[in-house]
Amino acid sequence: MNTTAQQTAGAAIAAPAGAKLAKPRYHWFVIPGLLVTLAIIIFPWVFTVWMSLHEWKLGGAAQWVGLRNYVELASNQRFLESIWHTFYFTAVAVVLPLILGTYAAVVFHREFPFRGVLRTIFIMPMMATPVAIALVWTMMFHPQLGVLNYLLGLVGIGPSEWVFARHTVIPSLALVEVWLWTPFVMIIVLGGLAAVPTEPYESALLDGATQWQMFWRITFPLVLPFIVVAGIIRTIDALKAFEVIYVISNGGPGTASETINLYLYSQAFAYYNVGNASAVVVVFFAIIVVLSLVLLWARERAKWNT
Amino acid sequence: MKTTMNRRNLLKGAAAAGVLASPMLNTKTLFAQSGAFNWKRFQGQSIEVSLIRSPRGDLLKRHQAEFEALTGIKVGVEDIPEQQQRQKVVIEFNSGRPSFDVVHLSYHVQKRQFAKARWLAEVGGYLNDAQLTPAEWDRADVTQRGLDYATDDGKINSLPWSVDYWMLYYNKELFQAKGVAYPKTIDEIVAAAAKLHDPANGVAGFVARGLRNANVPVWTQLLLGWGQDTTTGNPPRLLTDTDDAIAAARVYQTLLRNSGPQGVAGFNWNEAQSLFAQGRAAMWLDGVGFAPPLENRERSRIVGKVGYGIFPAGPKAHHAAMFGDGIGIAAGSQKKEAAYLYCLWTTNKQMSNRLLQTGSGVPFRRSTFNDQATLSALTVPKDWADCVRGSGEIARAALPVIGPVTEFRDVFGTALTNTIGGADPAAELRRATAEFRPVLERSEQG
Numbered sequence: 150m151n152t153t154a155q156q157t158a159g160a161a162i163a164a165p166a167g168a169k170l171a172k173p174r175y176h177w178f179v180i181p182g183l184l185v186t187l188a189i190i191i192f193p194w195v196f197t198v199w200m201s202l203h204e205w206k207l208g209g210a211a212q213w214v215g216l217r218n219y220v221e222l223a224s225n226q227r228f229l230e231s232i233w234h235t236f237y238f239t240a241v242a243v244v245l246p247l248i249l250g251t252y253a254a255v256v257f258h259r260e261f262p263f264r265g266v267l268r269t270i271f272i273m274p275m276m277a278t279p280v281a282i283a284l285v286w287t288m289m290f291h292p293q294l295g296v297l298n299y300l301l302g303l304v305g306i307g308p309s310e311w312v313f314a315r316h317t318v319i320p321s322l323a324l325v326e327v328w329l330w331t332p333f334v335m336i337i338v339l340g341g342l343a344a345v346p347t348e349p350y351e352s353a354l355l356d357g358a359t360q361w362q363m364f365w366r367i368t369f370p371l372v373l374p375f376i377v378v379a380g381i382i383r384t385i386d387a388l389k390a391f392e393v394i395y396v397i398s399n400g401g402p403g404t405a406s407e408t409i410n411l412y413l414y415s416q417a418f419a420y421y422n423v424g425n426a427s428a429v430v431v432v433f434f435a436i437i438v439v440l441s442l443v444l445l446w447a448r449e450r451a452k453w454n455t
Numbered sequence: 456m457k458t459t460m461n462r463r464n465l466l467k468g469a470a471a472a473g474v475l476a477s478p479m480l481n482t483k484t485l486f487a488q489s490g491a492f493n494w495k496r497f498q499g500q501s502i503e504v505s506l507i508r509s510p511r512g513d514l515l516k517r518h519q520a521e522f523e524a525l526t527g528i529k530v531g532v533e534d535i536p537e538q539q540q541r542q543k544v545v546i547e548f549n550s551g552r553p554s555f556d557v558v559h560l561s562y563h564v565q566k567r568q569f570a571k572a573r574w575l576a577e578v579g580g581y582l583n584d585a586q587l588t589p590a591e592w593d594r595a596d597v598t599q600r601g602l603d604y605a606t607d608d609g610k611i612n613s614l615p616w617s618v619d620y621w622m623l624y625y626n627k628e629l630f631q632a633k634g635v636a637y638p639k640t641i642d643e644i645v646a647a648a649a650k651l652h653d654p655a656n657g658v659a660g661f662v663a664r665g666l667r668n669a670n671v672p673v674w675t676q677l678l679l680g681w682g683q684d685t686t687t688g689n690p691p692r693l694l695t696d697t698d699d700a701i702a703a704a705r706v707y708q709t710l711l712r713n714s715g716p717q718g719v720a721g722f723n724w725n726e727a728q729s730l731f732a733q734g735r736a737a738m739w740l741d742g743v744g745f746a747p748p749l750e751n752r753e754r755s756r757i758v759g760k761v762g763y764g765i766f767p768a769g770p771k772a773h774h775a776a777m778f779g780d781g782i783g784i785a786a787g788s789q790k791k792e793a794a795y796l797y798c799l800w801t802t803n804k805q806m807s808n809r810l811l812q813t814g815s816g817v818p819f820r821r822s823t824f825n826d827q828a829t830l831s832a833l834t835v836p837k838d839w840a841d842c843v844r845g846s847g848e849i850a851r852a853a854l855p856v857i858g859p860v861t862e863f864r865d866v867f868g869t870a871l872t873n874t875i876g877g878a879d880p881a882a883e884l885r886r887a888t889a890e891f892r893p894v895l896e897r898s899e900q901g
Contacts, residue, residue: 206858206898207549208572292718293657294729313718315876401667402720403872418542419861 201427218428241323250334283396341375498527510815570607601819613783617816620846648714651737660714667868680769704880776853
């Protein structure tokens with residue numbers, strides 16, 4: 150370092166008493182980030198809320214209606230039913246993959262021949278495109294020509310109407326989600342199992358614990374944080390589910406499987422009611438925020454106690 | 456170099472400018488003086504076309520090179536599935552700068568919506584202009600129903616392209632096996648369906664759309680048998696809970712609930728088609744465009760056994776439900792005349808003949824059905840063409856000309872689906888009418 154540079158550096162470190170400190174200039178660097186946030190998060194949100202306060206149909210002029218869209222949603226039977234359908238679908242499409250995925254993880258955690266190959270086969274559904282999968286399942290669900298009723302017939306069970314009847318449509322759609330996403334849960338829980346220490350099992354064996362006792366008292370509490378994480382991700386995914394429902398049942402029969410997403414899609418892109426659709430978005434967002442808070446609370450509770 | 460401006464130079468310059476500017480002169484005037492139609496007037500321009508992916512759109516793409524050679528106009532085509540195309544064009548129109556010059560539209564869904572928003576350029580003036588419309592396009596050959604479909608508030612906003620009549624497909628073999636004759640009335644359809652229904656052998660007496668929205672034309676086709684539409688007057692008033700509307704819904708319920716296949720409440724046309732093509736349904740009510748797959752050995756087990764029947768009469772009237780497609784020009788297009796030439800070519804006699812000959816659609820033209828070359832080269836059975844011609848004579852639009860058609864179909868479609876589950880048709884139609892009335896009133900105010 151040359152002399153001039155050393156002097157400058159020294160002066161900067163030991164500023165004379167009373168000298169005015171140089172103002173930090175780094176907050177300029179925040180501005181691009183702020184602008185991007187403003188453009189892609191804040192503005193769309195403010196605009197959505199603004200639109201929700203208007204009656205606006207594409208092709209026509211927007212007219213200020215205040216909270217009327219929200220008031221009408223509160224008494225709109227179809228919308229209220231769509232909330233129930235969303236929760237019903239989400240519950241089945243989250244709980245079943247969690248149970249089956251955890252079970253599969255425990256099975257695949259053990260050593261056995263061809264484990265790697267079988268694991269790969271097991272996670273294949275997760276890699277498929279949901280729309281393509283939905284089209285395949287649509288054909289499989291066909292009451293007369295589908296393979297599912299044929300298989301039921303082979304074991305002496307009568308045909309089901311699957312997605313073609315009101316009372317079976319949501320469980321049938323959830324079945325597709327279960328098939329698609331159980332491997333995802335398995336992968337997360339397998340990760341958790343790999344981190345579980347072996348000592349508790351050794352002492353449990355010495356104490357004569359059964360396999361079930363070891364799972365329930367040792368494995369389950371230790372992988373619970375991972376199951377909760379999988380549950381949070383699955384819940385968010387199931388709430389957002391659209392392709393599978395749209396392709397297979399389009400919310401039908403009638404409106405029996407119309408979730409909030411499907412209802413929102415109809416309002417925005419079939420009826421072009423932009424104002425009403427925006428109000429649905431705001432309400433849906435509020436529901437998701439509440440659910441997220443509950444899930445985050447659950448995650449905190451499930452953390453390993455250090 | 457120094458130039459001096461004298462009278463001779465000025466005249467030379469003016470002559471040169473005249474030669475250079477001659478292509479920019481009003482070609483209309485020149486053309487009118489020539490007395491022949493000049494398809495190359497807009498040579499060098501390029502236009503964008505938004506099509507619904509369908510056999511009709513495929514036909515245009517297949518012969519597009521002919522249009523380009525005829526006019527010297529370059530054509531860019533985007534064809535996407537029906538629902539997505541409808542959404543895309545609405546959003547683009549609403550933006551004020553659509554990316555296309557020509558648009559394929561469905562009258563039964565979009566006519567009122569497009570007219571109210573003034574998204575299409577009026578073509579009535581072009582049609583009356585001999586310099587823009589060649590005599591051989593022959594406006595008199597286009598059916599009045601087609602022109603009515605393309606007209607809103609007295610303005611022709613598009614050219615009628617292809618019509619869809621509903622017909623009753625039936626399995627001749629199953630009819631013969633049970634000694635059933637083709638029904639002549641709606642009551643006879645119900646009786647025949649009951650007789651042909653054989654669930655033990657996996658045969659449904661009757662199949663049609665049960666899925667919400669898609670099922671509404673089935674009901675409105677039946678309702679035409681009472682000579683009734685779903686709306687009346689201007690502004691439109693709903694006629695969806697009248698005695699006749701309820702009677703038609705009861706027939707719908709009886710046919711699908713008692714003689715339909717299991718799960719029919721979730722059937723759209725494709726599920727119904729699969730079942731019928733497998734020989735598992737005796738009758739199928741749907742649109743005109745299914746002869747090609749039903750007569751295709753790779754896709755159907757009933758090739759040569761399909762009957763094509765004009766829809767039977769109802770208690771008060773005899774009509775075949777009619778839906779239609781048109782082709783129009785975006786009001787915001789900067790190349791309207793070039794786009795208009797594309798519309799003319801799409802709907803000319805040759806392309807109309809090809810439409811029928813390949814079973815891709817049915818043109819709104821009379822001459823096609825008298826063109827022996829077309830009829831003798833049909834790739835679908837002649838019975839089908841006869842049925843189409845007969846249906847055309849009794850055709851009537853089967854969906855209301857209102858803005859919120861999709862919402863109408865969703866609301867009444869849900870009611871109809873519920874009737875398949877056992878709900879009372881009268882109660883369902885009254886509920887749906889009460890639900891839809893404010894939507895309709897609001898749309899008329901907007």
